[in-house]
Amino acid sequence: MAQNKHIREQRALRESLYLRLEDIATVAASFQTEPENHTVRRMLEVRSESVKNIYDDILKIHGDIVMKVATLPDSNLDEEHAFLKRVDETYFTIQSIVRELPVQFRSSAQSPVADKTSIVQTSKTRLPKLNLQTFDGKLENWSAFIQVFNRSIHDNNTLANVERFEYLLGCLSEKLDSKTRRYFEAEIRNLKGEIPAFDTLNTFVESQCHVLAAEHSTSLKSNTYTSKNNNTFTSRPKLVSSLVANTSKQKCLVCEKDHIIYRCPVLKAKSPADRFKVVKEKRLCINCLRPHQVKNCSSTSTCRTCHKNHHTLLHFDRFSGSSGAINETSDSGNTAPAEIVVPTVNALASSLSRQxxxxxxxxxxxxxxxxxxxxxxxxxxxxxxxxxxxxxxxxxxxxxxxxxxxxxxxxxxxxxxxxxxxxxxxxxxxxxxxxxxxxxxxxxxxxxxxxxxxxxxxxxxxxxxxxxxxxxxxxxxxxxxxxxxxxxxxxxxxxxxxxxxxxxxxxxxxxxxxxxxxxxxxxxxxxxxxxxxxxxxxxEDCPENDLESTMRQFWQVEEVPMISTSPDDELCEKLYVEGYSKLPSGRFVVPLPFRDSKPVFPESKDIAIRRFFALEHRLKKDPVLKQSYVDFMRSVVLIKDDSSPPLHWRVGRVLETHPGSDNVVRVVTLKTALGTLKRPVVKLCPLPYSL
The missing domain is CATH 2.40.70.10 (Acid Proteases)
Incomplete structure (x- = not known):
């Protein structure tokens, strides 16, 4: 129950932070509508400094809420996922609009921890317009490009990081090409909608560099090309890359001719099952068709048909009725390795038509x-x-x-x-x-x-x-x-x-x-x-296979036992939830967990009176105890309260008396269960005693 209260409090705090984020989004939308309004632009510049902190606080509180909700027996995280989606849309909308600010305003808005001196210096820094070299993606032009860029931009200490980034964007010719982008989307398909990290993209690009460099090193030859107009011979440009150490020709392990194995016509003429046997006999990797084991393969490529970890030439459907050769696509220089089309059938079929x-x-x-x-x-x-x-x-x-x-x-x-x-x-x-x-x-x-x-x-x-x-x-x-x-x-x-x-x-x-x-x-x-x-x-009755049944029994054996609650425990919990209260002093009052009603103890008053008289009789025999008892009873009084009956008056003990100018005590200081207080003597009632 306390956990539900904590979740409600955290959600309220998270909602208040999100309202602040929406206010900033409203200002950003106003700037997008009126970009020439200096007041709105200055307001967006100031308020955008707190966007990142608000977003981080929301994520922190959201993570705490998700962990708490996940432990509840009837947990449903769909509402939490929808809220996080709204927060992300608002935050990234603000960030995209902030990027439209001029460089001098945006740099200060995105660096809230920088001191004022550095901000003023950044806004005043201006570089002359430079006609920088544009990088076209060719490895042979990389060295010259990076040297010029480092001297002009990267090593310039007067430039802010945002300005360096703007210059860098201006030097790039294009994004990833469509073919590489498709490969990357296939690579991250297991992320299930999550945004990939930069390290994932960096690792993919490096692996693609290795694959492309290895492909070009084995496929490019020093052939000469004859012009139609004259007999002049020109050599084809050779690709130079530091990623490739060996550019020697590779012989096919199937027919021992000078071509790559996945371009071998002998291998392509075989059925997928026969190709698989050849690969196993030659002890080749089933993923890249090179002479090493699968566990040592560094290739990230997968089958083009089923996207599993094997070469496309080795793909065969166990339901396919055809055992002949597979139709091949045109083998051109721009075609990716082993890019052939294999007919697949998702259901049992005896023949395939072209319709x-x-x-x-x-x-x-x-x-x-x-x-x-x-x-x-x-x-x-x-x-x-x-x-x-x-x-x-x-x-x-x-x-x-x-x-x-x-x-x-x-x-x-x-x-x-x-x-x-x-x-x-x-x-x-x-x-x-x-x-x-x-x-x-x-x-x-x-x-x-x-x-x-x-x-x-x-x-x-x-x-x-x-x-x-x-x-x-x-x-x-x-x-x-x-x-x-x-x-x-x-x-x-x-x-x-x-x-x-x-x-x-x-x-x-x-x-x-x-x-x-x-x-x-x-x-x-x-x-x-x-x-x-x-x-x-x-x-309706889902039969389980042996493996699933065995795993289920294993987890049932290792499962932490559920603690069952008795009806009395549930009644106590219900009584606590419905009946507890908090006193002004900060203490909590909880009702006693009686099953039906308060118990009745008949003839208990006479027994209590007899025990009280027996106690006083024992005190009379000892003068020291008698005097201590009398002094204590004289200091204990009942504090009168006109709003409650006498049996509900509070009990207090006199700590200090305050005599007046005539030495008559009219006010005393009392000690009660709730603290100390002052009351006039006429509002006090001494307790009776018989000694």
């Missing part, structure tokens, strides 16, 4: 916890017993999650995955609130691969030209966020069916979202074929 199936997709509005609509792409499939939603979409909706676990069984009766919970959501047609359907969607990592299996050129068929499609961009290969199964299928269908005039055109049927397409189309070129099957069955 691409269009599945029933639509764009719908799904309402979040605040009632705001989110546009999601859904797949309508009556072959599924339930509806499913991706983890990413469920997180964005921020709806209350039910922590239930079901087993999802696909085609072939193969147990595949378990859901991580479910949510209840409301869906409606895109851009409209009615009609609305309520459904329960089970949360899984991914609903399906991209649909359709490959992007198509825009098709315009005469039989559907006048129909309002539920998914206008049906021909673009994209991911699906939500699968609507047989539990809501009947509520989606509306009268209307347009059959395909030929086998190469899709049919259309009407739904509450609009017309959806279903059927096969003939693409112009098909290099990759993927069949998606969405027949899904829910297993």
């Amino acid at each position: 691409v199936a269009l599945l029933s997709t639509a764009l719908v509005d799904v309402h979040d916890s605040q009632g705001h609509p989110h546009t999601l792409r859904v797949l309508i499939d009556n072959g599924s017993e339930a509806s499913f939603i991706t983890v990413k979409a469920a997180r964005n909706l921020n709806l209350k999650r039910q922590h239930d676990k079901i087993q999802i069984q696909g085609i072939g009766a193969n147990s595949s995955i378990f859901s991580s919970g479910s949510i209840h959501c409301k869906i409606s047609p895109h851009g409209s609130c009615q009609p609305a359907i309520h459904l329960e969607a089970h949360i899984i990592p991914h609903v399906a691969s991209v649909i359709p299996s490959q992007s198509l050129q825009f098709y315009s068929w005469d039989h559907i030209n006048n129909l309002k499609l539920a998914d206008p961009n049906f021909y673009i290969s994209r991911h699906v966020d939500l699968l609507l199964g047989a539990d809501v299928y009947a509520q989606l269908i509306r009268p209307g069916l347009v059959l395909a005039p030929s086998p190469r055109c899709p049919s259309a049927f009407n739904t509450i979202f609009g017309w959806v397409l279903s059927g096969s189309v003939q693409p112009e070129q098909t290099n990759e074929r993927v069949i998606n099957s969405f027949h899904v069955k829910i297993m």
